[in-house]
Amino acid sequence: MGKRIDDAVMDNVELLAKLSLGSEEREKVRGEMEQILDYVEKLNELDTDGVDPLVHILDEVNVFREDVETNGDGREDALANAPKSKDGQYMVPKTF
């Protein structure tokens, strides 16, 4: 198989995954990904015409909860692990 993961594809998956690989790591991972993708291409041998994709193994459906308030104030627990917070809110680099 040829190079399916060119620079543009690699840039895109890094963007989607929110990762910034170093150049050495990037080349290594690119090679490994191509090797793995080549291998999984095996699936193309399989005739799946007319086969419905199987998402849920369990056959249970309509798993609901009732519209009843069960939770109180979760603020302290929510923020207990926050790397940075202020006034009961998570603080992040500005988004505006």
Add this chain to the structure above:
Amino acid sequence: MAKQYETVIGLEVHVELSTKTKIFCGCSTKFGGRPNTHTCPVCTGMPGALPVLNRKVAEYALKLGIALNCEINQYCRFDRKNYFYPDNPQNYQISQLYLPVCHDGFLEFFVSGEKKRVRIHEMHMEEDAGKLIHDEWEDSSLVDYNRSGVPLLEIVSEPDMRTAEEVIAYLEKLRMICRYLGVSDCRLQEGSMRADVNLSVREAGSKKLGIRTEMKNLNSFKAVTHAIEGERERQIELLNEHREVVQETRRWDDNKEASYGMRSKEDAKDYRYFPDPDLQPVVISDEWLEALRREQPEFQEERKQRFRDTYGLSEYDAGILTQSRHLADLFETVADLSGFPKKTANWLMVEGLRILKEMGMEPEELSFTPEHLAVLIQAVERGEIHHANARLVFEQILEADVEPLGFMEEHGMRIVMDDGALTAAVEEVLKENPKAVEEYRSGKEKVFGFLVGQVMKKMKGKADPGKVNEALKKAEDSLLLIRQR
């Protein structure tokens, strides 16, 4: 010669559902709590937390879907929409793409007297995001997840609208339906109804769609109108200058009355939707649908007609009273209880809406006991209270739900309706004023008013002038007859 352009508009409307709890956890959906106080591991995206669907959300989705004449995906599923943003704690939004709950419906409404039909492409359930505010002091953003996980329905129309007027009419009709169903209060200012406008222009007569932009952050009908007009002009100008419209998302700035592009190279447009493995499918049985169909309320059009037919209301009155399902319900209950439908309509429309306006409230917020208004109207009709006083009592009913008869008694507003007392007073007055009686009989109509005044005086004002008139006339007539005999 300037080219003629046609505007083509489609809407994506997000409606926040008025459930008590969030879509996937038991946290409150109440508006305005202190930041992050309505949160739990699920709606803050804690590792290990899992979503469980609120039954009410599916039910509301189906109710609205039925009202919008949609086809229902009786096997529907949730998908994950993946994108990084701090208001989205899991960095994926649980939504529906592949098998949304409803599709292919339509909404009909009137614009300038003409019936308009807009097709609904699809409608799906999803979760709302948290709130970001800017912290000037730290030059950072602060995140509050109280809104995170509040249930939304997203209603996607086909590009069937051509003018801002049509868009507003569509939104108003949609809002009315949601409110009639009780699925959402649809307040644009509070964000419980949000419209994203997809707009393109094309040369008049052309069948091909132009390149569209999507405008977000429109939180009033005024903003929607201005944004549509502004964007139409912007695109036409570009085309006239032979420049291209760029397909993009634009944010409307209400203060500047202008929109600007929201592009960022880090904004991946590839959401990698895939079925959410944490949620089992929702299967909607025929029985479930049928039960919901039976529960559907009578919507405005039918109700308006019925009010005209049953209660003899005018087109105008019926229209106003049915603008809110709650108001219409109130009217109907009070009209039936009191037996005076037209009077009921008058009280609600003239006094009721005036008081609401003064208090800055919506008809939905009326919460008094219908019996109280019915009793008041009957008291007025029986002449037990002066109209001016009745208005005061009505205000008290609206504000404090007072019981009218007790209140009238307490404040000395109740007109004594003891017929014996009135008859006695009339007889006394006639006896005491033989001269005036003589004058009236000889044709001096004016004297009658004097006699009425005398009776009122005797009754210490606690008599209905109409009744006094009536009693006097009756007495006169009988006196006359006796004399003539």
Add this chain to the structure above:
Amino acid sequence: MKKLYQMSAVELGRQIRTGELIVKEAVDSCLERINEAEPHLHAFLARNEKGLEERICEVEEGIRKGRYHGPLAGVPAAVKDNICTRGIPTTCASKMLEHFVPSFDAEAVRRMEDAGMILLGKTNMDEFAMGSTTETSYFQTTVNPWNREHVPGGSSGGSCAAVAAGEVPAALGSDTGGSIRQPASYCGVCGLKPTYGRVSRYGLIAYASSLDQIGPVGKTAADCAALFEVIAGKDEKDSTSSGKPFEATQELISGGLQGMRIGVPEELLGEGTQEEVRNAVWKGAQMMKEGGARVEFFSLGLTDYLIPAYYIIACAEASSNLERFDGVKYGYRSPEASELHEMYRKSRQEGFGSEVKRRILLGSFVLSSGYYDAYYLKALKAKALIKKEFDRVFERYDCILAPAAPATAPKLGTSLSDPLKMYLSDIDTVAVNLCGLPAVSVPCGLDREGLPIGMQVIGNCFREKEILRTAAAYEALRGEFPMAQLQ
């Protein structure tokens, strides 16, 4: 006489129940063993010391008052570090969650507490359960108690090594593609991957949600059955947990093999399988036949497609599940970033190890626009066909017998350099996860280096009873399996 640490969980529970033993003695013997073994083994990431004395008293009192019903009251246990424990760090063996302390217990942990079990600590694992050697842990490398130069397997390597070394009589692991069964086989202990939906995933930090299951590790099938009973059952907090009832499983031990129909798939005993493993499984099958089961070889279709379908689905789900680790709400945030997306990228780049990043990237790729149909959707269709194939097999057999891994534990440091080769070694275990099946791994021999070999008994969905009964009957025929001699 057996030392306490050599006892099975069920035996320990019995002695505590009858009063032959008090809870404190059981706990102290484990702590002593932990102190002895940990300097070499490195199976634990955190010890649960705070409040332990009080907990022991509470349970002791509860036992005397008859508060607990199950067979494991007073029995110490360990929990894999991707399962949330309130107030105790839960790291997934990742720098990303080095300082993360959950505010709630996983449902499985809550049920263990309710059953009177005593949590002694959190065990090492491959980072975010991605790996099959426990070497991708950010913190430490756990070694195989049978031979320190070898890996314990993974990703539940810490839990399996801890049980094998007698540090705890039982532990929880999690299994997404073999992560309980394979390390159990490498470590010579018994591990059960329950049917998908049997054990609540609430509080299990997700790797691949449609494949993940929490399961027990113990010395024997009876241990696994007992702990399974404690943790299994419907949980309202997990939409994918099943309400299907399950029978009390302790009586299964006496069930025997009579009438049991067992199939052995030829494809999983082929060339790729180490000869000693093949022989040990074959011998196991022979024994079962002599024990009254009807055993036959059969041909299992689609085995070439198991690994491709599994890795596409697992990586796709992982890429989404791990998006929440972004430095905003918890976990590692890079100190250097000042811009939002830079913060995301740096935090994730620095917080995740390379195996995790590779799977996230692969998953992002197979879900990305233009590739979704060719990879992800195709894998879901393959999964449908594989499920059908197993449905067909279970029409003929009650259980399937297979190796738990094609080979015994490799040497430390030899696996990570070739990821594809590492992925291929999951061939014996992934089908079970793709199809949601239950499977138990029991020790069935030693190779010439003295490393344990494991055999899987796989059943149809919700048939834990059958596979545990088969495994227990096999154990009885096999005789007691030796314990690892820590050296």
